[in-house]
Every structure is written in C-alpha cells, then in structure tokens.
Amino acid sequence: MTFEPEQLGQSSQELASKLRELRRQAGLSGVRLAARCHMSQSKVSRIENGKVRPSLLDVEQILRALDAPAELVEEFAALARLANTEWRNLRELRRKGLGTRQTELKALEASSAHIRCFLLSMVTGLLATPEYVRASLAHSPADTSKAVAGKLERQAVLYDTTKRFTFLLTEQAARWPVVAPLALAEQLDRLSALTYLPNIRLGVIPLGTPTPRTPMNTFTIYDSSLATIETSAGLLVLRDARDIRAYLEEFSGYDECALFGDDARAKLAKWSASCRS
Numbered sequence: 702m703t704f705e706p707e708q709l710g711q712s713s714q715e716l717a718s719k720l721r722e723l724r725r726q727a728g729l730s731g732v733r734l735a736a737r738c739h740m741s742q743s744k745v746s747r748i749e750n751g752k753v754r755p756s757l758l759d760v761e762q763i764l765r766a767l768d769a770p771a772e773l774v775e776e777f778a779a780l781a782r783l784a785n786t787e788w789r790n791l792r793e794l795r796r797k798g799l800g801t802r803q804t805e806l807k808a809l810e811a812s813s814a815h816i817r818c819f820l821l822s823m824v825t826g827l828l829a830t831p832e833y834v835r836a837s838l839a840h841s842p843a844d845t846s847k848a849v850a851g852k853l854e855r856q857a858v859l860y861d862t863t864k865r866f867t868f869l870l871t872e873q874a875a876r877w878p879v880v881a882p883l884a885l886a887e888q889l890d891r892l893s894a895l896t897y898l899p900n901i902r903l904g905v906i907p908l909g910t911p912t913p914r915t916p917m918n919t920f921t922i923y924d925s926s927l928a929t930i931e932t933s934a935g936l937l938v939l940r941d942a943r944d945i946r947a948y949l950e951e952f953s954g955y956d957e958c959a960l961f962g963d964d965a966r967a968k969l970a971k972w973s974a975s976c977r978s
Contacts, residue, residue: 716780717751720763724749727767737766757781757941782941790935803851810858813923815865817952820874821919824888826852827859828868828895828903833888836880859901867902869955871916875905876972886976893969896962904959905968913954922948 724734731749735742740762747753748763755763760781764774803826810816810827818825826834834852838845858864875892878885896903906912919931928948930937939945960968 713754713784714751716755716760716777716784717749719777719780720755720760721749723767723769723773724763729767734763734766738762754784754940755781757785757943785940786944787938787940788935789938791933800847800851803848803855807851807855807858809923809927810855810864813864815867815924817867817922817949818869819916819920819952819955820868820870821916822871822874822877823879823919824870824874824892825868825919825921827856827866828892830884830888830891832884833880836884859895859898862900865900865902867904867952867956869904869906869952869959871906872908872968872972874919875969882976886973889969889973889976893966893973896966902961903965904956904961905965906955906959907968910958912958914951916951916955920948920952922952925949 724731729737731745732742735745738745738759740759744753745763748755748759757778760777761774764777769777818827823837824833826837829837829852831849831853834849835845838848841848859866870892875889876885880888892903895901920928922928922945925942925945926940928939928945930939930948939948959965
C-alpha cells in the first residue's frame with residue numbers, strides 16, 4: 702500500500718471520528734466496546750476523541766469487536782497506517798526553524814530509555830564536536846545559530862546513566878570530510894573517548910565488512926515506540942509496531958557486524974592518525 706507524502710500523518714482525526722461513528726452504529730457504549738477489546742474505557746475514549754494515536758493492533762481489536770465487514774477493515778487499516786506514518790519535508794523543517802527541531806529531539810531523547818542510531822554517511826549531532834556541528838549546518842540558507850546551540854546542548858543526555866545508547870557508524874560516516882583533516886581527527890578522537898562511557902555502545906563498521914543487507918539511510922529508533930529515517934529530502938517518522946520491529950531487526954544485523962571496545966578504538970585511532978598525517 703502506497704500513499705502520497707502529503708497524506709502521511711494527517712488522518713488521525715478522521716480515523717478517530719470514523720471509529721466513534723462505527724461504534725455508535727453498532728449500538729455499543731464505550732464501556733461495552735472496551736470490555737470486548739480488553740482495553741480500558743478511558744483508552745477507547747481517548748482514541749475516539751483523537752487524543753491518543755491508536756496502533757494498527759488497537760484498530761484491528763476494535764474492528765473485530767464491532768464485527769466490521771472486510772471492506773471497512775481494509776479502509777480503517779489504511780487510515781491507521783497513515784496516522785502512524787509521518788513525512789516531514791526539509792522545507793517544512795526549515796520553515797519551523799532548525800532550532801525548534803532541536804527542542805523536539807531533546808524532548809524525545811528525554812522520554813526514551815534506549816536510543817539506537819545507525820549512521821550511514823555522517824556523525825550525528827549527539828556525538829559531534831562543535832566545529833563538526835557548525836560545518837554540518839553550513840549549507841543551510843537559514844540562521845543556524847540556535848540549531849548549533851541546540852545540538853550541543855542535547856549532548857548532555859549522553860551523561861545520563863539511566864539511559865542507554867547504541868551508535869553504529871559506517872567507516873564512511875566516521876571519515877566523511879565534513880571538516881578539514883585536523884578537525885576530523887578531533888572528531889574521531891571524540892568518538893573514541895565516548896566509547897568509555899558505561900551507558901554507550903559505539904561500534905564502527907569498516908568498509909568491506911559483509912552486512913546482511915545494504916544500508917540505504919541513517920535511522921534512529923527510540924525504545925520500541927518510534928523510528929525516524931533521514932533522507933536528503935526530509936524525515937520519515939514511523940510509529941507502527943511492525944515498521945519499528947523491521948528496523949530493530951535491521952539494526953541488530955548491523956550490530957553483529959560492527960567492531961566495539963578496543964577494536965573500535967583501534968580503528969578510530971588509525972583513521973585519526975591518517976587525518977593528522
């Protein structure tokens with residue numbers, strides 16, 4: 702099933718109203734529907750009022766409880782899929798302000814216990830030196846001062862030992878010349894230093910390492926509830942549990958191919974020395 706990018710993330714209210722109307726047509730109260738679905742009545746109410754974004758599983762449970770016909774099941778599944786997938790194009794992100802995006806990310810990181818990040822072509826802001834951060838935003842036509850400050854401020858979350866981080870970087874991501882050679886050497890040294898933090902697993906995947914599949918994009922998984930996929934045109938946000946499981950499986954495959962600990966630090970030191978030479 703495919704959708705136009707503009708449709709994504711825009712069907713939550715429509716889905717909520719249609720579920721509410723379907724329940725009324727079936728002659729069921731919210732309490733009786735909740736009992737049939739093994740949900741709380743308050744959750745059913747929040748779903749029907751658009752205050753909670755239902756998962757595909759929630760929608761399927763409700764439709765089964767209402768004995769919905771097959772054609773409605775297909776229609777509602779499509780709406781739920783749209784509601785759980787969001788597209789943010791680069792123009793929209795710039796219009797809102799790159800600093801605003803950093804505030805959103807900070808809140809998302811604060812609410813997550815385990816963040817997994819696969820880096821295909823660049824070092825993420827959480828791991829970047831100030832010079833690397835500034836250089837990574839240099840192409841933007843907008844004022845980037847708030848975004849730079851926001852990226853650096855977000856790095857404090859790395860030292861919160863109640864949280865876990867797993868970063869996987871391809872050699873291309875680690876070595877891509879976003880900054881001049883000496884500055885890149887400093888960036889590589891920072892990556893190496895971060896491997897000593899007890900709540901961080903940082904692995905590198907050298908060129909030539911066989912991987913179970915060919916990576917296409919940088920992506921981040923927040924716990925098991927949300928995944929974001931970065932493209933050159935914008936950001937895809939996934940909330941469907943099946944999509945998130947697929948990305949967790951992909952991440953696990955790359956994790957098994959990465960070098961960690963002393964092996965990772967040895968590679969990073971070699972690449973840093975190459976920059977300094």
